[in-house]
Amino acid sequence: MNFDTSLWLVFILIGLATTLPRASFIVLGNRVTLPGVVQRALRYAPAAALAAIVVPDLLVVGNELQVFNPKLAAGCAAVTASVLWRNPWLPFIAGMTVLLGLRFGLGL
């Protein structure tokens, strides 16, 4: 894939989109407060966004919904590992083992 100079523009814009929320109240000080309703709604943004990014990638193969596919199996392995153990490496090891095992071992 080819990425040109516009990629750097994208980085800068993503940088702004991530720094402005973090800096917002620290820079503004206590002059402004956030309504409780907004605070409560904002808490759901990351979970919704993470799922909106990951789930389609696990369920869709070549634009078709496919429940039995190596990526979904690997995702389930990663979920199981992170539910059961605190070790930060295990989900990666479990997920990649299942993905590569199914791809190379079973040729899926």
Added chain:
Amino acid sequence: MTSSFRTGAREGFAAFLPLSVGLVPWALVMGMAMISTGFSPLQAMGMNVIVFAGTAQLGTLPLIAAEAPIWLIIMTALALNLRFVIFSAAIAPGFRGTRLAERWLAGHLLTDGVFAVCLDKMLHNDDPRWRLGYFLAPAAWSWLLWQVFALIGILAAAYIPRQWSLEFMANIALIVLLVPMARVRPMLIAAIIGGTSATLLRNLPLRLGVIVGICAGIAAGFAAENIEHRNKQP
């Protein structure tokens, strides 16, 4: 640098050091995922330095790879980092009496881990210099670890064959972030609705399905919270 800044820095660093090990696999995965997306090592390090926000970096990689429109990439990064508006509001009193430039720096360096470690003591100490040291030392240490291990990941990824699908590690990383959130029921509902609607709406133009999914997920989580709350009342 005043001596109370140094004392604060030492104490903050000591409090954060054991936790900071957890950053290592993330940074390695981040480095490898950026290379798997197709970035050059310079581009990957550029993103890592400019953005310095793991979730938003990992979350926008698939969109960048799919050549999604810029505004969608920005909106997604924003959605992934909106929780920091709340963190920022909570920790803001800890920065009273510090200069504007220091506040911007502190804002850029704010991460989940540093927030969790620093919040309490920053709100209960009267010395602004001590507080700034207590925040900046762990924050700068996180930054350094993040950059160093991302670079190691970047260099290692260049020697790993593409068939190994290392880019999938970005998905695993996002799953690992999602799992502890989804232990709370409304949060789980937000994730299920967000994921399902983004999947069903994947053919919308401009990959709008992601944004619609995020909005639907937020609405569903919020509604579930309100229903739960109402049921608890006598």
